[in-house]
Amino acid sequence: MTENSRTIHAPDALTPEQFGQLAAAGGAAPSLHNSQPWRFRATDDRAGLLVCVDRSRAVPATDPTGRALLVSVGAAVLNIRVAAAALGLATRLRLFPDPGQPDLAAELRFVPPGPGEHPSVDAALHPAITERHSSRQPFTNRDVPERLVGELMAAADQEGVVLAVLEEAETRRVLELTTDAERRTAADIAREAELRSWVRLEAPASDGIPAAALGPLDRDARVPMRSFTGHPPTGVPASARFEPLPQLATFTTPHDDRSAWLRTGMALERVWLLATVNGVRASVLHQAVEWPDTRWQLRDPESGPGYVQIVLRLGFGPPGAETPRRPVAEILQLD
Numbered sequence: 001m002t003e004n005s006r007t008i009h010a011p012d013a014l015t016p017e018q019f020g021q022l023a024a025a026g027g028a029a030p031s032l033h034n035s036q037p038w039r040f041r042a043t044d045d046r047a048g049l050l051v052c053v054d055r056s057r058a059v060p061a062t063d064p065t066g067r068a069l070l071v072s073v074g075a076a077v078l079n080i081r082v083a084a085a086a087l088g089l090a091t092r093l094r095l096f097p098d099p100g101q102p103d104l105a106a107e108l109r110f111v112p113p114g115p116g117e118h119p120s121v122d123a124a125l126h127p128a129i130t131e132r133h134s135s136r137q138p139f140t141n142r143d144v145p146e147r148l149v150g151e152l153m154a155a156a157d158q159e160g161v162v163l164a165v166l167e168e169a170e171t172r173r174v175l176e177l178t179t180d181a182e183r184r185t186a187a188d189i190a191r192e193a194e195l196r197s198w199v200r201l202e203a204p205a206s207d208g209i210p211a212a213a214l215g216p217l218d219r220d221a222r223v224p225m226r227s228f229t230g231h232p233p234t235g236v237p238a239s240a241r242f243e244p245l246p247q248l249a250t251f252t253t254p255h256d257d258r259s260a261w262l263r264t265g266m267a268l269e270r271v272w273l274l275a276t277v278n279g280v281r282a283s284v285l286h287q288a289v290e291w292p293d294t295r296w297q298l299r300d301p302e303s304g305p306g307y308v309q310i311v312l313r314l315g316f317g318p319p320g321a322e323t324p325r326r327p328v329a330e331i332l333q334l335d
């Protein structure tokens with residue numbers, strides 16, 4: 001390396017261990033089929049992290065526009081912000097900072113807190129990053145307490161996203177749309193084949209969904225859980241009795257562009273971590289978002305314009321099983 005090309009590290013440069021902690025946190029985020037479509041690169045001055053989309057891990061039949069891909073990457077960004085807060089650092093965040101690099105989703109710069117520089121997320125969420133998992137099991141009938149619902153809505157609002165916990169009539173409408181979408185997906189050969197390709201029933205892997213993380217289908221066909229292994233499912237307990245009226249929450253954005261999808265991911269993960277800290281479990285019901293017409297119909301006709309990006313089922317019940325992640329060395333580039 002010549003004198004000219006030597007990298008100048010900023011005075012507040014992070015250590016490789018700290019970058020490792022940030023990348024591990026980002027990598028623990030939820031993603032469509034556990035595809036983990038992200039790569040992280042330290043900035044030249046080592047005071048920041050670039051979050052890039054990994055297109056080789058896209059799920060094109062199910063997610064042709066890359067909406068779920070960017071929601072997943074947004075969730076990773078939120079985890080990194082929480083991990084930075086746990087290191088005592090504030091984060092300056094720019095989404096799509098370079099129009100010439102569309103796959104550069106976010107630039108995060110880490111600074112010690114000072115006047116006007118505060119972590120925008122609570123470090124108390126940090127333990128939930130590894131604890132959080134999708135719980136596809138039946139939940140009990142106990143409602144999420146009103147106080148917590150208010151806090152979850154505020155958490156989404158901090159990311160510019162509207163969280164609505166649905167009343168009974170809306171819940172039934174969204175369940176119907178999800179059932180319709182699940183049925184259509186089951187009849188779509190390309191989507192079914194793609195889904196199966198992410199299920200890991202036997203060999204251990206560093207991505208995809210292992211058998212232990214799959215759940216039963218609802219015996220009464222009220223809660224349309226995604227069937228990852230066909231209809232009827234194979235390799236998982238076939239059916240169980242689910243809660244009669246699940247508590248569903250929708251995430252809605254005012255626009256429907258790439259930044260909105262990233263923001264949805266940040267809001268989803270912020271809400272999910274806060275729920276986890278409070279002992280509330282969750283799983284995503286994404287099927288209706290994956291078809292343009294059912295996605296459109298997810299909008300609540302009463303609440304005006306907006307785009308529903310995610311449907312989340314919340315409740316009390318068993319924790320979700322652990323799911324694998326790619327090693328940090330595979331997702332983090334230091335130079």
Ligand SMILES: Cc1cc2nc3c(=O)[nH]c(=O)nc-3n(C[C@H](O)[C@H](O)[C@H](O)COP(=O)(O)O)c2cc1C
Pocket residue numbers: 028029030031032033034035068069071072075132133134135136208209213226283284285286287320321322323
């Ligand atoms: C955009 C998006 C869509 C998802 N859709 C579904 C879904 O429809 N059904 C489901 O059971 N899980 C869904 N998930 C959850 C992922 O399968 C899960 O996050 C991933 O397998 C990693 O597992 P974990 O959440 O337990 O860490 C979705 C996650 C994201 C981010």
